[in-house]
Amino acid sequence: MKLTDNLIAAANKASHSKHKSRFDSLAEILSSEGKDIDKVLEKLEDFQVAIPSWALGAGGTRFGRFGFKGEPSNLEQKIDDVGMLHKLTQTAGAVSLHIPWDVPQDYNTIKELAASHDIIFDAVNSNTFQDQKDSRASYKHGSLSNTNKTSRDQAVAHNIEVIKIGDKLGSKSLTVWLADGSNFPGQTNFQHALQHTEESLKTIYKALPEDWKLFIEYKPYEPNFYSTVIQDWGTSFMLANACGDKAYTLVDLGHHLPNTNIEQIVSTLMMKGKLGGFHFNDSKYGDDDLTVGSVKPYALFLIFNALVYGMENNPQNPYPAWMIDASHNIKDPLEDLIQSLEAIQEAYAKALLVDQTQLAVAQEAQDVVKCQEILQQAYRTDVRPLLEKARLNQGGAIRPIEAYRSLSIRKQLIKERGEHSVASGL
Ligand SMILES: [Mn+2]
DSSP states (O other), X not given: OOOOHHHXXXXXXXXXXXXXXXXXXXXXXXXXXXXXXXXXXXXXXXXXOEEEGGGSSOOXXXXXXXXXXXXXXXXXXHHHHHHHXXXXXSOOOEEEOBTTTTOOSSHHHHHHHHHHTTOEEXXXXXXXXXXXXXXXXXXXXXXXXOSSHHHHXXXXXXXXHHHHHHHHHTOOXXXXXXXXXXXXXXXXXXXXXHHHHHHHHHHHHHTSOTTOEEEEEOOSSSSOSSEETTOSHHHHHHXXXXXXXXXXXXXXXXXXXXXXXXXXXXXXXHHTTOEEEEEEOBXXXXXXXXXXXXXXXXXXXXXXXXXXXXXXXXXXXXXXXXXEOOOOSSSOHHHHHHHHHHHHHHHHHHHHTSOHHHHHHHHHTTOHHHHHHHHHHHHTSOOHHHHHHHHHHTTOOSSHHHHHHHTTHHHHHHHHHOTTOOOSOO
């Protein structure tokens, strides 16, 4: 099914007048505080987040997977789902492919389909954490860091293949996440593992087209539980520097030990011009991959405050590639993604409302109370009418979840795809 303007307009009918009065009263308050609402709306409208191709079906845990009826069973259907999300939210204008789970069969058809939904291809993701059926060497003991050269070479060749696939689709970046590490003390030589990883990454880097970027993701543990080769932002930063100007660190919100100050990491990386990519999700304990903003919305706001500051003050840092990296185990994946997109926009809008000039004055004056007041003044603002307005301006749904439900989209998808369709992925 394809969402038409008429369907969206019909879904918007019920909430239109309520939206207008809520927006008008918020606009009046913000204008009286000297805020430039048009500028905030423009930034919200420009902000696009990539949807990963593996997030459109139900995820799973190591204990099991519960399918979701009407899941997309091929790449075309996945792109249709992203198109649906984009039509409703006007925030999901990109898709991030995972190779080899989603290798296009016919590149022109896929490109045309994406273009028809106004979707671009963002970073491509390689996979060296699973053995494929026809593979010569195993990744059981690592990929880019493996002591066995055949495994390392195979992992490097796979990444170069992923670059070629992405290039045909118009992608401009490769994300590398490694599961490499060890489960037991003594199992691995840390220095050799890091050295091999650096050499492998440098070889992949050499295969990057001129206008491409390499994103190096880090993670402190899981699936290995004693050590991870690229365990933290410092290691990623070091490797990115060793590769060159086109290599950057990628921050995934779930890839930190509990209570890590992620906003400070973001600030440091942007100051050094090395924050290339960003993965959104939320967590209570570890890499829980929960809906963005569902557990720690204030932390997300503080991170966005650092991102907004960096985007405005660090021309040395490229505009980051944004992606949702979550797993949908019990919710309808499309509803979950809509909630995530809204939470991201909400945190971004609030961060845009932080009075940076006043904050700088308060910081200089060492007025700690005032600093907190300024941040929380922005955080406590209910910005949802701004999000609604930004979506409405671009032809989206005022309330995407309500529209998704009132248009019975899942029911339609089940009718078209059946109850037992299974999406590829985790
Ligand atoms: Mn990630």
